[in-house]
Structure formats: C-alpha cells, structure tokens
Amino acid sequence: MAPTDVTATKQRILDAALEEFGTYGLAGARIDRIAKNGNASKERLYAYFGDKVALFHAVLDADFVEAMECVEWVGGDIPQHAVELFDAMTRKPHIQRMMIWGQLQGEGPRMRKQAEEHSSWLPRMAAIRKAQDDGGIAAHWNPEDLITLIFGLVFAWVVAPGIVDNQSVDAQELARRREVVREATIRICKP
Structure with missing residues (x-):
C-alpha cells in the first residue's frame, strides 16, 4: 500500500x-x-x-499572505498600486471574503500583526514616506491610514449594501469601477 x-x-x-x-x-x-x-x-x-478555529486561522493566514504578495509594490505610485490590488482581488474574491470574515470574527489585530511582520510592510511605508517627501503624495496622510483607505476603495463594491459584487458585473462596469478606484486614489493622494 x-x-x-x-x-x-x-x-x-x-x-x-x-x-x-x-x-x-x-x-x-x-x-x-x-x-x-x-x-x-x-x-x-x-x-x-x-480544531475548527485553528483551521480558520490557517486559511485566513494563507489568504492574508497571498493578499500581501499578490501585487508587487510599485514604489510611490499609489494609484497604480490600488488598481493592481483591485484587479488582483477581483480575480481572487475568496481572499476578500476571508479578510471580511476575519474582520467580522475579531481577527483584525491578528491580520494587522501579520501585515506589520510581512517583509513588504516596512518598504511600503518607506515608499509612501519618500513619495510624500518628494511631493507626490499629500504629506498629511499617515502611511498606514493611506493603505487603509486604499483597501476600503478596493473592497467597496464587496461590502457596500445593495451593490452587485465585482464578479457579477459585465466587463464595462468592472472597468468603470477600476477607474473609480484610480481616480479616488489620485484625489486622496493629491498634494
């Protein structure tokens, strides 16, 4: 055997x-x-x-790492990063669902700790600060708040009540949403 x-x-x-x-x-x-x-x-x-909770954590942790690594950090080009993250999350809706379930289950601190310990975290924060110093991003933003806002934009159509999610719309609507993410991020970052 x-x-x-x-x-x-x-x-x-x-x-x-x-x-x-x-x-x-x-x-x-x-x-x-x-x-x-x-x-x-x-x-x-x-x-x-x-047990069931440990299995939930295993899935949540793997998905969170995948979310951190699914988009290569593009330096200070935050709007491009937001669009690439939107595209990646649209292709992998299971990651969005698991991150939302994690938040609902009170796992926010666990996911935050994972983010801060991930090898990409400090370079992301440094890239945002450099872009702020160079005048490309509004200096008043805390880099962590800026990342939070971007995730809010990327997840908007998944969590907003009464809205059809990104997997259930046609290509034209998906492209429109993608541009909304880009435009909103440009406006948020504008110095």
Whole structure:
C-alpha cells in the first residue's frame, strides 16, 4: 500500500475549508462538509489542524499572505498600486471574503500583526514616506491610514449594501469601477 501524501491531503482540506469559510464564515462552517469536500476524514483534519478555529486561522493566514504578495509594490505610485490590488482581488474574491470574515470574527489585530511582520510592510511605508517627501503624495496622510483607505476603495463594491459584487458585473462596469478606484486614489493622494 502506498503511503498517504500528507501535503496533498492537507492542501485538499485547506481548499475545502477556504470554500466553506468563505461561504459560511467561522460560525456557519461545518467540519463534516470540509472533510467530505476535502476528501479526508474528520480525524485527519483534526490531526493536521487541531480544531475548527485553528483551521480558520490557517486559511485566513494563507489568504492574508497571498493578499500581501499578490501585487508587487510599485514604489510611490499609489494609484497604480490600488488598481493592481483591485484587479488582483477581483480575480481572487475568496481572499476578500476571508479578510471580511476575519474582520467580522475579531481577527483584525491578528491580520494587522501579520501585515506589520510581512517583509513588504516596512518598504511600503518607506515608499509612501519618500513619495510624500518628494511631493507626490499629500504629506498629511499617515502611511498606514493611506493603505487603509486604499483597501476600503478596493473592497467597496464587496461590502457596500445593495451593490452587485465585482464578479457579477459585465466587463464595462468592472472597468468603470477600476477607474473609480484610480481616480479616488489620485484625489486622496493629491498634494
């Protein structure tokens, strides 16, 4: 009998958990469905991840790292960065959903700590400060607040009540939203 591929089994569980948590959140997610959809036993799932909260954290952490790394930092060109982040989040809506669920579950401090410990954090802050010093970005902004505002713009159509999300609109509307993100970021950053 061939040995079980632990890595493949863990990944199937994580993939199933991503879908489950992204759809139902932590409270509504069911371990039975995750195990079934991940083609694994509940015992295997618990052996790899401990419990439901730990599995939620594993998915949230992986998605948060992916969000931090999905767009290469482009120095002080904040509007371009915002548009690239919008495009990346539109292509990967599961990341947006998990970050929103994380916030709703009170995981904001955990995600903030991850952001600050990520290798891209300090260079991002330094690039914003340099752009401010060079006159390209309004000097009154705290760089962290500026990043927060950009995420708010990028996530706007996912969290605004009564608005159709970015996956459910045609290409013309998506392009319009993309330009809204660009224009709003330009106006926010304007010195």
